[in-house]
Amino acid sequence: MKQVTITGHGGPDKLQVRESPDPVPAAGELRVRVRATGINFADILARQGLYPDAPKTPCVVGYEVSGTVDAVGPGVDGGWVGQDVFGLTRFGGYSDTVVVPQGQMFAKPASLSHEQAAAIPVNYLTAWQLLVAAGSLSADETVLIHNAGGGVGLAAIDVARHVGATIYGTASAGKHAFLKSRGLHEAIDYRGKDWTRELHRLTGGRGVELITDPIGGGHWKKSYKALRHSGRLGMFGISVVTESGLLGPLKLLKAVSGMPLFNPVSLMNDNRGVFGVNMGHMWHETAKIRGWMEKLLEGVRDGWVRPHVDRTWPLAQAGEAQAYIESRGNIGKIILIP
DSSP states (O other), X not given: OEXXXXXXXXXXXXXXXXXXXXXXXXXXXEEEEEEEEEOOHHHHHHHTTOOTTSOOSSBOOOSEEEEEEEEEOTTSXXXXXXXXXXXXXXXXXXXXXXXXXXXXXXEOOTTSOHHHHHTSHHHHHHHHIIIIITTOOOTTOEEEETTTTSHHHHHHHHHHHHHTOEEEEEEOGGGHHHHHHHTOSEEEETTTSOHHHHHHHHTTTOOEEEEEXXXXXXXXXXXXXXXXXXXXXXXXXOGGGGTSSSOTHHHHHHHHHTOOOOOHHHHHHHTOEEEEOOGGGOTTOHHHHHHHHHHHHHHHHHTOOOOOEEEEEEGGGHHHHHHHHHTTOOSSEEEEEO
């Protein structure tokens, strides 16, 4: 099989295609011939040496794939062979072949291409946890989605539309028309304006009930202050570490030093809440994840889950694909095709 390997920490040139023997499925596993692999920002942080959960280099990352089962391990129904599936991988997804526990894979809806299916697991499960499971968003509330043009951002718009909430989002001006066509009620240009002032104007100074923030560092302080009383801040990333000109761990140190310290008494007095989401730490919650995915698959059938693929790249061009995401040029998901 072919895999994209992170050979060391640094830029996109640290990604190389290497060949390895095909994996053999163990008990309870499926072997999948991959047709599409999703790229996530965590993959970029791993390449840069800024993702503490990543394996030591050389390593193969990747959290989600779609493809066709061609073999099963002991104890798995042979009826899986030949089925199109999609689901979660605990690293290793940048490959043309993977072995995955059966519980982490799902039958691919016929209405979705493999590229669209690979755009669902990380982004939509994260959005569901942020807005529904932890965020408790309701139809009479307003949500602000930071980085609304990213993969999680677009998924969050779909989920918020389904809930019936009012949706604001931050994004560069060139993405506004598309985001409004997807259901965003108000788009805020975070580059050309102070988004906090614009949100203050839109809400009459009240703030919003829920904010999803993948930026991290001192940005979380601004988001917390923009909450309405009874508001919740959902934190799920730290993309700010890639924007500094500092090297290696110094980037992470700068971001951490700017993070807010939430005092329990202040939270009570402000009537606000904060929570975090990291799908990479949910592997032990298989039943919960499958329950959320069933809701999302209902959304595929009903038409409100609409995975959007911005571009696809050959597996051998994973470095170029990651560089494109780092430039913030994408709207929605970037997919690798083995």
